[in-house]
Amino acid sequence: MSRCPFASRRGFFGLISSLAPLLLVRQAGAKAGDGESSGTALLPPSDPLRGREDFYGPLQGGILPPPQRHTCFAVFDVTTHDRAALIALLRRWTEAAARLCEGAPLASPAGPGPSVESGEALGLGPARLTLTFGFGPTLFEKEGRDRFGLAAQRPASLAPLPRFPGDQFLEGHEDGDLSVQASADDPQVAFHAVRALARLGGKDAALRWLQNGFLPATQPGETPRNLMGFKDGTNNPRAPEEIRAHVLVGEEGPAWLQGGSILVVRRIRIALEHWDQMPVAVQEQVIGRRKLSGAPLNGAAEFDPVDLAARDANGDPVIPEDAHIRLAAPAAARGLRMLRRSYAYHDGANVIAERWPPWRQGLEYDAGLLFLAYQRDPRRAFTPLFAKMARIDALSQFTTHTATGVFAIPPGIPGPGHFIGERLFV
């Protein structure tokens, strides 16, 4: 197989069929590192930090591998006005990312001068680091300006999300030109990567917002529980044909994005104090699943099919009309699905003073979900789905969306010498 799938003339569907075996291998689990790269030399053979995910390949690394334990999601504004400087930035980032994903230092952290290598991840290994880059709508056009001669290349599917009822975004936590998601099994490895790329951004890119996340150490094959105590992610698309149909941009997209995806990110604060006061039976009605087993209310086990038509003896729906899984079900978005790769977040606690009954004053956790969903076209997945949810989902009374972004995720980097999104600049 050619190292560069884009060089072939097989087009999108040829690419996707060559992808299928890769998808299957990836889903079977991460590769163990070979211990040959300088960053892993000190690690014993069994160490999980030796795990390595391929940086080069038809897809970027953050989409299909088993989710890592930690993520650091960063959004940058491009501060240069020069197209060549933007390309140079993307080249610097791509080259550094390839080294970082090997667990290799960017330079020697010694000597008399400053070093681009800050050193805090030395000896930690690759820790399955993946770096996933995205291009926001404003990279193409901002306040009516075609900043880099890219405006004609923006797919219609890549537009800022509409405002939804209840959105309360933190200052600056909206959109942005470039996204970088560093995910790794070690939080210091993930932050190190973002910090290195921010430094390499120099005067051409400025950090806009940043959010960390984590996942519990779930056993392989088990669905992790979110901070609400419920299993989350049960109905994710998994099979290659599902990924192709629902996650990857097809021939409907511009050539540079075909085989890539579109990422929707939302920082969702959850009123855990309020949630925890609810009877478990009410929580289960809100979600539409049992808390302990994860089974849909119409079934007995986690992976039993969700039956939205099921009725109880009184003729009422078993899964309530406003239950989260009903509104999130593929049927609710005309069969379209998203690949959710969300993380929990916990940033401590905020002082609150409510102006409505019961006029509480005190601290509330600044914790919840860093929602991350890859999809083929948000206009046919996240947007209609969430427009409905924001109005009638029973879960919405416990959640507040505090950051938003949508980013085109170009296909992967085929090999050394290439850079992220390069087909956009042809």
Place this chain on the structure above:
Amino acid sequence: MSRCPFASRRGFFGLISSLAPLLLVRQAGAKAGDGESSGTALLPPSDPLRGREDFYGPLQGGILPPPQRHTCFAVFDVTTHDRAALIALLRRWTEAAARLCEGAPLASPAGPGPSVESGEALGLGPARLTLTFGFGPTLFEKEGRDRFGLAAQRPASLAPLPRFPGDQFLEGHEDGDLSVQASADDPQVAFHAVRALARLGGKDAALRWLQNGFLPATQPGETPRNLMGFKDGTNNPRAPEEIRAHVLVGEEGPAWLQGGSILVVRRIRIALEHWDQMPVAVQEQVIGRRKLSGAPLNGAAEFDPVDLAARDANGDPVIPEDAHIRLAAPAAARGLRMLRRSYAYHDGANVIAERWPPWRQGLEYDAGLLFLAYQRDPRRAFTPLFAKMARIDALSQFTTHTATGVFAIPPGIPGPGHFIGERLFV
């Protein structure tokens, strides 16, 4: 050996000598779980989340075991005015803590009513959870009031720390009545424990501030690197006689605290963007150690003794007069030392607008160190040490202390039926 060391008449030194073998065993590493408790039943035998730290014992769990990967440090205000309600709160917390450290759910997270078990840690195992409780100065006396009849029992060593040059505390991030530190190898297990205790606090305790932290996955016996890229913790006291001399409160303290300790906590923001611009050689002069090896500037290897008297060919000190390790050296605090169990923290990024050259505006990481140090008496350890550091330590130009606290850490809980700090209420 009696399950209750306090029931014996051997007094403090008898207690400490019976502690010595325990100290050695604890330092050798965590025990593997036996898989018998309900929380670990699903975990394979090799899973690190099966690791369990004893909840009962002469010391609280957060002091001696090998540091866990994650911590959630919470400070509470006691909102009741009733001594009996305070005692009941400490009993509730102690009983729940014993279960949490076994990885056992607090209750069934099912059924029609609310549950004290929020469920997000189900199936995750104990993950080496330790819960460490502390009593702040204001528990004993606040604004001149002897709130619970405890004022006479406050040791002189437990007083709010003085203000140091450069302190810039966040709103509410000072002192507090009670501290709870949950440390575990899984962040969701640590947060679950704090969240459970906050719920059990009910109307008697209100969260005041909260800070998460993490450590990189360092190999056993290796010193972790902090976010500045330097090894941190090399010169910690380790031997039982050092712990006894420098960390545990002796007969100079009130009976209820003998065999316990005093914890100083500081949230220290580090100007990483600024630090990363420094030449490595300058960073090494600031710290007094080599970045790569961790060796003191007078030596070749990490554990080479620090020689503050060493001079170079010009007669200048090899370790600069304002180097961090010189000011932190035991000699600088008249031989007294602290057991540092600090964590890195990373809460995203803050908007800044500097009013001085170079008039920067933008984001800066809200990241740094959650400094946690156990000591026998802060008046003879942290306070004089940091008073000097805040004025002349070269490192201080990169750091800002944004939260502060000092808490008496009562001895451990000898067994079921007892509660934390009970000798205070005799």
